[in-house]
Amino acid sequence: MDRLTQNIENHLHLFASNKPWIDIKYNKRIIRSNQNRNNESFSQGLANRCDVYVPGGVLRAAGFTEADQTCKGDETIELINMLSSMQEESKNWILPLDSCCLSPSGSLNISISRLQTFEKVLKIVQDEGDHYGYKTLSMNQEVLLHCAVGATSQESDMTLTQLRALLLRDHMEMMLKSVRHSVHNAGQPNIPLWISEAFLISKHEQLPNVENCTKKLQTSLEESEFRVAPENMTEENKLQASNACNVLLNVSSYVEDQRTIGKNYSKNIKTISVNETGIESVNLLQELSMIEFVLDSFKEAVDIFVLHITSHDREYKQQCLDILQRICSQHKCQHVHLVHGHVQVESSVPPGHMQISAHEFFKLRSKQMRKASEMKHGDTVQGEMWDARIARLTSAALKFELLGTSPHNNIKLNFGEEAESRDGVFVMYNYARLSTLFNKFEQRVHAQYYPPLPDIKDIDFSLLKEEAEWYILFQYILPYPDIVAELLQPIFNSIGPRIQLQTHKICAFLVNLSKDLSTYYSRTHVLGEPRQHLLPLMFTRLHLLKAVQQVMLNSLTLLNIQPLQQM
Structure with missing residues (x-):
């Protein structure tokens, strides 16, 4: 388009x-x-x-x-x-x-020309399959994701805001990998096991040994032109730099220079202590060492982008970390910051539940999902198959709740049983609806009720005369590659450090597509009688819906959601 x-x-x-x-x-x-x-x-x-x-x-x-x-x-x-x-x-x-x-x-x-567009676009979707929509960007770029989540000692300590950060990081990793970028992670291996299992997020087993990186960076900081000499420190400075490394940097002039060229660093950043606590118990030097450890593994002569994913209250510390890396590291990087809002609860939540943890919230949504399934399917809702299905639906519902809002906005959730997210389930339902359609078609082909689906080159797309069919192609299938590419552009084209990433667009795309697909499917009889004069239109619509299913699958993959084949 x-x-x-x-x-x-x-x-x-x-x-x-x-x-x-x-x-x-x-x-x-x-x-x-x-x-x-x-x-x-x-x-x-x-x-x-x-x-x-x-x-x-x-x-x-x-x-x-x-x-x-x-x-x-x-x-x-x-x-x-x-x-x-x-x-x-x-x-x-x-x-x-x-x-x-x-x-x-x-x-x-x-x-x-609708006929030629149907022919060309649906052929491209069929040929590219799982890679449709993923334009190959520069192959000479490395992206490092640094997610400022914070340490959690127990499963019950993970907050919904921290879970939002993890899901944003996972979503950006899937997006970047889809366009052939080399993506790396730096951060703490503090992801609880239940999150790794529920949301398919890989769990790092142990921290790398960054001792050599720490020594190298400490030496560089001590020799930095921005270092405040001990004899020039005020009492407040001495208190600020009282820990082991004892290095304090005055970066006010550096920040001002950066602001003059458009980089919107906080004007309140004056001095930075490398021992100042960044992510919970991890100070800035330790965070910087973990980033440097990953950067040392990159090949020379590549463009390096560091994407910090952080909440509003951690943005200041992440900007300090960004500045420290620019000052003392030999690696030249472009730093950008995706700053997300908090996840809040509605005031109607009973006392004692205002600080519900991410794990408690997940269990609540799972309970609501099981209750809804039992109301629809009765006593059949039992066994491992149903447990796995409910877990997938709960994961999808929660991802749409936390990723379906523009990242810089706060999210307000209601924990009542009537308030479970319907967007994620609705999308999963429509994908399963298509899977059921094609399974039914294949069963009837096997029973020799229908002939096999002809090759796409033998399809007469002039039979697609419904405006809704053109609308689905023109609004969803055709522009999908551009939507994915445009979403990532701020990472590589912004001055920074803060950027506006419309990460909610994939969720919105899937919800809108599902609504239009549901309307079309409800009023269109796809699998008709096997009469010779009816088969060409049926085959044409099946090829269109195959392309829709492929686009939905590729979009769900970007959210790291495994779709269901039946509901």
């Missing part, structure tokens, strides 16, 4: 008389999707629809109409030439155009 937008913008630039205006607005979404209008038109039985359009105001600003004209459909020679050129060249585009014309209101309406 991005490629189509760029092709249209290139033609606007080529033929526009006001090229500077196009240059300024390039990549500012002057090409707009028309799908909502299409749905309204379809419901009203109107035939004239377009897929993308350029507003009349954009055309006038670009110089395609006379200044004293209002948009009445008058076309300049340049506009006529552009329409002709665009129509001809689109034959070689990934998304060829079906029509391109000026509407009575003055906008440029562009329709994509």
